Amino acid sequence: MAQIGKDLDLAKSFLEKGELVGIPTETVYGLAGNALNSGAVASIFETKNRPSFDPLILHTSSLKRAEEFVSEFPEKLKILAEAYWPGPLTLLLPKKSIVPDLVTSGLDRVAVRVPNHSLTLELLENLEFPLAAPSANPFGYISPTRPEHVNSQLGDKIPYILDGGPCQVGLESTIVGLENGSPVVYRLGGLEVFEIEKLLGEVLIKDHSSSNPSAPGQLESHYSPRKPFVLGYLRTLIQEKTASGVNFGVLSFSETFSEVAKEKQIALSPNRNLPEAAQNLFAAMRKLDESPVDLILSELMPEIGLGRAINDRLKRAAAK
Ligand code: TXA
Ligand code: MG
Numbered sequence: 001m002a003q004i005g006k007d008l009d010l011a012k013s014f015l016e017k018g019e020l021v022g023i024p025t026e027t028v029y030g031l032a033g034n035a036l037n038s039g040a041v042a043s044i045f046e047t048k049n050r051p052s053f054d055p056l057i058l059h060t061s062s063l064k065r066a067e068e069f070v071s072e073f074p075e076k077l078k079i080l081a082e083a084y085w086p087g088p089l090t091l092l093l094p095k096k097s098i099v100p101d102l103v104t105s106g107l108d109r110v111a112v113r114v115p116n117h118s119l120t121l122e123l124l125e126n127l128e129f130p131l132a133a134p135s136a137n138p139f140g141y142i143s144p145t146r147p148e149h150v151n152s153q154l155g156d157k158i159p160y161i162l163d164g165g166p167c168q169v170g171l172e173s174t175i176v177g178l179e180n181g182s183p184v185v186y187r188l189g190g191l192e193v194f195e196i197e198k199l200l201g202e203v204l205i206k207d208h209s210s211s212n213p214s215a216p217g218q219l220e221s222h223y224s225p226r227k228p229f230v231l232g233y234l235r236t237l238i239q240e241k242t243a244s245g246v247n248f249g250v251l252s253f254s255e256t257f258s259e260v261a262k263e264k265q266i267a268l269s270p271n272r273n274l275p276e277a278a279q280n281l282f283a284a285m286r287k288l289d290e291s292p293v294d295l296i297l298s299e300l301m302p303e304i305g306l307g308r309a310i311n312d313r314l315k316r317a318a319a320k
Pocket of ligand 2: 134
């Protein structure tokens with residue numbers, strides 16, 4: 001198992017040696033390595049069992065430092081960076097050649113973000129290189145929102161996990177780029193689309209799955225529990241599965257069900273607060289997945305604000 005702690009110097013020394021470290025961000029935990037060291041980047045793909053066609057996000061400490069890695073910073077994207085960095089926003093920008101092709105899987109654009117977590121920002125400020133960091137989960141599985149999640153799945157493969165507590169946002173960053181000068185959202189995430197539209201006007205959302213996704217977070221089946229995951233109207237589903245004698249768990253937005261045992265159900269936000277539901281989503285999915293049920297029943301959230309990004313993850317978890 002990896003060591004878990006808050007020792008920034010230790011984290012730094014592993015990263016300087018080309019080793020990987022679990023890092024906290026406001027969205028989810030990342031599996032970080034020196035983004036300018038192809039060997040470190042290659043071991044990220046290997047450790048996650050991630051296909052090499054799925055590019056990585058480069059994490060840095062400020063807009064100014066981000067400019068070192070991109071050949072151009074279009075005005076519209078700069079407006080977003082100035083407004084929302086540090087924060088759950090990833091921008092696709094034309095890359096400079098110092099960024100290894102392995103980071104971008106050979107694409108011309110590099111994904112860049114400044115994460116909003118004090119420990120990780122301090123780490124990034126003290127490092128001479130940016131960090132490439134995908135979510136710290138095996139490819140296709142639920143993203144980690146606590147250090148223990150990282151340790152239970154990747155702990156035997158990495159030396160250290162920086163403990164930044166539970167993630168405050170709980171959903172991955174929103175990915176934005178330009179196409180013919182117009183903003184496009186490639187992955188719904190922790191920054192609401194409304195916040196982007198407020199500054200740039202209407203944006204196109206291209207988060208549908210395809211065989212050649214421009215952000216493989218778009219792959220239809222992703223963020224998936226191992227247990228079958230079924231979405232629908234919970235009261236009906238519960239009746240049906242009870243009648244057929246299935247051992248199921250329930251993941252709801254706010255309701256609890258008296259006919260289901262307490263330990264087999266999780267309400268994401270009893271007060272129907274979407275940011276709170278987002279914060280709890282992945283930990284709850286994991287908990288039910290690790291509990292002795294054979295099936296997880298869930299429901300969609302209201303399709304507003306962060307509910308859109310939550311529903312995106314729920315649908316992908318249900319797609320098999
Ligand atoms: O919140 C987050 O973004 C977290 C934390 C750790 O920062 N990271 C994260 O990384 O979610 P990952 O690797 O799990 O998802 C990154 C997504 C992938 O779907 C990838 O395909 C897309 O970003 N992506 C990265 N570089 C890209 C590029 N150059 N063009 C298009 N999509 C890109
Ligand atoms: Mg991921």
